[in-house]
Amino acid sequence: MPDGLQFRHKKSDYPFLLPAVIIVAVMTQVPFLMTLIFSFIRWNLSRPDMARVFYGLRNYTYFLRIRSLSELHQFYGVFFQTVVITLMTLLFCSILGFLLAILFDHQVPGVNIARTLILGPFFVMSTASGVIWKTTILNTTFGWYGVIAKALGMTPVDLISYYPKATVIALFTWQWLPFFFLVILAGLQGIDKDLVDCARIDGANWWQTTFKIKLPLIVNHLQVAIMLGLVFVIKEFGLILTTTAGGPGTRSYTLPYYVYMEIFSASNVGRAGALATMTVLLTLVLVNLIYRSIQRRNAQYR
Amino acid sequence: MSKVELKNISKVFPDGVRAVDNVTITIENEEFVVLVGPSGCGKSTTLRMVAGLEDISSGELLIDGELMNYREPRDRNIAMVFQNYALYPHMTVYENMAFGLKIKKIPMEEIDRRVKEAARILDIEQYLERRPKALSGGQRQRVAVGRAIVRQPKVFLFDEPLSNLDAKLRVQMRAEIIALHKRLAATIVYVTHDQVEAMTMGDKIVVMKDGLVQQIGAPLHVYHNPANRFVAGFIGSPPINFIKCRLEDRGGSLYAGNIRVADGHAGALRTAVGREIEVGIRPEDFTIAIDGDSGEMSGTVAMIEPLGGENNLHIDADDTGIRFIASLGADESGFLHLGRKARLGIKKNHLKYFDAETGRAFLTE
Ligand SMILES: Nc1ncnc2c1ncn2[C@@H]1O[C@H](COP(=O)(O)OP(=O)(O)O)[C@@H](O)[C@H]1O
Ligand SMILES: [Mg+2]
Numbered sequence: 001m002p003d004g005l006q007f008r009h010k011k012s013d014y015p016f017l018l019p020a021v022i023i024v025a026v027m028t029q030v031p032f033l034m035t036l037i038f039s040f041i042r043w044n045l046s047r048p049d050m051a052r053v054f055y056g057l058r059n060y061t062y063f064l065r066i067r068s069l070s071e072l073h074q075f076y077g078v079f080f081q082t083v084v085i086t087l088m089t090l091l092f093c094s095i096l097g098f099l100l101a102i103l104f105d106h107q108v109p110g111v112n113i114a115r116t117l118i119l120g121p122f123f124v125m126s127t128a129s130g131v132i133w134k135t136t137i138l139n140t141t142f143g144w145y146g147v148i149a150k151a152l153g154m155t156p157v158d159l160i161s162y163y164p165k166a167t168v169i170a171l172f173t174w175q176w177l178p179f180f181f182l183v184i185l186a187g188l189q190g191i192d193k194d195l196v197d198c199a200r201i202d203g204a205n206w207w208q209t210t211f212k213i214k215l216p217l218i219v220n221h222l223q224v225a226i227m228l229g230l231v232f233v234i235k236e237f238g239l240i241l242t243t244t245a246g247g248p249g250t251r252s253y254t255l256p257y258y259v260y261m262e263i264f265s266a267s268n269v270g271r272a273g274a275l276a277t278m279t280v281l282l283t284l285v286l287v288n289l290i291y292r293s294i295q296r297r298n299a300q301y302r
Numbered sequence: 303m304s305k306v307e308l309k310n311i312s313k314v315f316p317d318g319v320r321a322v323d324n325v326t327i328t329i330e331n332e333e334f335v336v337l338v339g340p341s342g343c344g345k346s347t348t349l350r351m352v353a354g355l356e357d358i359s360s361g362e363l364l365i366d367g368e369l370m371n372y373r374e375p376r377d378r379n380i381a382m383v384f385q386n387y388a389l390y391p392h393m394t395v396y397e398n399m400a401f402g403l404k405i406k407k408i409p410m411e412e413i414d415r416r417v418k419e420a421a422r423i424l425d426i427e428q429y430l431e432r433r434p435k436a437l438s439g440g441q442r443q444r445v446a447v448g449r450a451i452v453r454q455p456k457v458f459l460f461d462e463p464l465s466n467l468d469a470k471l472r473v474q475m476r477a478e479i480i481a482l483h484k485r486l487a488a489t490i491v492y493v494t495h496d497q498v499e500a501m502t503m504g505d506k507i508v509v510m511k512d513g514l515v516q517q518i519g520a521p522l523h524v525y526h527n528p529a530n531r532f533v534a535g536f537i538g539s540p541p542i543n544f545i546k547c548r549l550e551d552r553g554g555s556l557y558a559g560n561i562r563v564a565d566g567h568a569g570a571l572r573t574a575v576g577r578e579i580e581v582g583i584r585p586e587d588f589t590i591a592i593d594g595d596s597g598e599m600s601g602t603v604a605m606i607e608p609l610g611g612e613n614n615l616h617i618d619a620d621d622t623g624i625r626f627i628a629s630l631g632a633d634e635s636g637f638l639h640l641g642r643k644a645r646l647g648i649k650k651n652h653l654k655y656f657d658a659e660t661g662r663a664f665l666t667e
Contacts, residue, residue, distance in 0.1 A: 021535065174356065192386065194384045194385075194386060194388035195388050197355050197382075197388070198351075198388040199351075199390075199401075200355065200374075200375045200380070200399055201353060201355070201375045201380065201402070202376070202405055203375075203376030203402055204401075204405055213390060215392070216392040217392060252556065267531075
């Protein structure tokens with residue numbers, strides 16, 4: 001019987017797979033597992049006198065415990081800020097990415113070069129672009145922003161300290177827009193040309209064709225972009241570190257930056273682990289929501 | 303009333319391809335015209351120019367005498383059915399049909415009435431709330447036709463609407479579209495590469511090749527009087543047989559190779575004496591040679607396609623070795639088994655003669 005043959009075949013395959021399985025497991029799962037373990041341990045680097053002991057959920061409750069509604073732990077503020085910054089970034093990326101992709105979904109000379117140039121921000125390291133934005137562009141004295149504002153007779157306000165969240169959102173959007181553009185453009189180019197022709201015969205104008213035909217047809221692409229973008233934006237760290245450094249105060253803290261500060265400033269590995277774990281949970285919950293809505297739509301008309 | 307006139311219409315694409323070359327066609331009111339030709343001959347481009355989806359490079363397009371060249375598709379009062387249905391996948395069947403009407407700001411009750419009416423005609427009433435994904439190919443095709451009907455256009459344009467359907471469904475939809483044409487008294491321009499479709503559906507067929515119109519006429523007229531070698535070869539299944547030979551005058555009678563030219567044809571052919579010509583013999587224009595008659599063609603049966611009522615015999619000619627196809631009644635040709643010698647007569651009055659060089663037919667009516 002071929003069955004027996006297959007069985008023997010499979011059995012002898014396993015040992016050869018093992019190295020790959022181990023490598024993948026170590027590479028992908030071990031760092032997270034370590035984080036998880038740390039989050040249950042009392043471990044303060046600046047207090048070597050205190051033993052590293054199992055600490056239950058106390059690292060979590062330190063952040064989550066609500067003593068009174070008027071003085072919530074700053075974790076809640078940072079959590080809220082992270083959600084706002086991430087969602088606003090994804091929102092702007094979606095809207096601008098869609099409009100930009102619509103704009104570039106034409107076969108005109110030079111369009112391929114333009115498309116490639118648009119991808120620029122995506123390829124620059126976020127720390128590098130953060131430094132450039134902070135010093136070369138947004139600086140009120142030497143930056144283009146300052147120079148131009150002064151030339152126009154205005155007094156430039158320091159955006160980084162007055163509008164830290166908006167600045168961070170703008171920079172995140174700048175960095176991730178190309179990714180959205182690329183995915184949405186791929187979606188637009190995959191639309192059956194006959195559908196667009198059909199809409200023309202039906203009398204649809206640009207607005208109707210764009211928002212009633214094209215947009216619904218690329219919603220899946222958009223959702224995939226949002227899902228992937230979410231995973232990356234939520235843990236974006238370099239841009240914050242090099243521009244606002246979470247400041248002023250904690251006004252542009254996000255969870256990853258909080259984790260970083262908890263380790264390198266507060267030296268508390270256990271609490272950092274708890275924060276990191278909660279960030280991952282937040283990401284998983286959001287990704288899951290989007291994924292389900294994609295599944296629902298697919299069941300409907302793909 | 304809706305009469306469509308294409309006057310010397312050409313299409314040159316930006317890359318220099320002349321896809322449609324000086325095409326002149328008149329489509330009368332309520333006429334079913336089929337554009338037919340091999341793939342890439344410019345049928346779709348012609349149709350798309352009528353629809354307004356492609357600019358017309360030169361020439362004039364008139365609908366009911368009005369110049370349409372610069373009108374937007376929506377202002378031409380046409381409806382188009384695409385090969386791959388082109389249904390909006392995110393809309394239900396109802397929404398698909400209603401979309402164009404909503405844009406035209408037609409009152410909701412009127413839209414509802416039209417959609418339901420079309421759905422009834424096409425027997426898709428029970429699917430109105432489904433999305434295209436949940437429909438079979440045939441049902442999708444009906445929805446696409448329904449979407450055209452509700453627009454109540456002056457002209458229906460079909461671009462190979464049946465190519466994606468299986469053979470049985472194709473025959474059925476063919477009949478339905480013909481019935482629909484009668485019922486709506488519609489003017490239809492229908493594109494296909496399938497000559498059987500063209501023959502069975504069209505009031506008038508336009509045979510195209512390389513962007514040029516080869517012949518325009520009623521299907522049977524074109525079948526019996528092809529304007530050139532290409533049309534003769536393209537229309538008809540199994541295809542016409544060609545025999546290349548020299549036209550000779552033997553003592554007052556014209557001979558094409560061994561075949562004596564019918565007296566009725568001799569007049570038109572006399573100018574071509576001494577030239578290379580091609581004789582076209584339709585498969586059904588062969589007869590079994592009766593005893594005593596030597597027959598015009600003889601050969602060995604190489605293959606038999608029994609179709610029930612008749613047999614298509616593939617025969618290798620003795621003199622030239624050319625394989626030709628004869629379509630003979632099953633009863634009379636039953637004795638012709640594989641490998642047997644067959645002696646066949648030819649209905650000489652039905653033969654077609656073409657200039658070997660230009661392909662033009664000598665006999666024209
Ligand atoms: N957008 C286009 N740009 C350049 N050439 C085209 C374009 N569309 C069609 N063609 C060319 O025009 C010719 C006719 O095409 P088409 O009308 O689609 O043929 P058919 O429908 O008869 O198969 C083909 O040679 C095709 O390659
Ligand atoms: Mg075509």
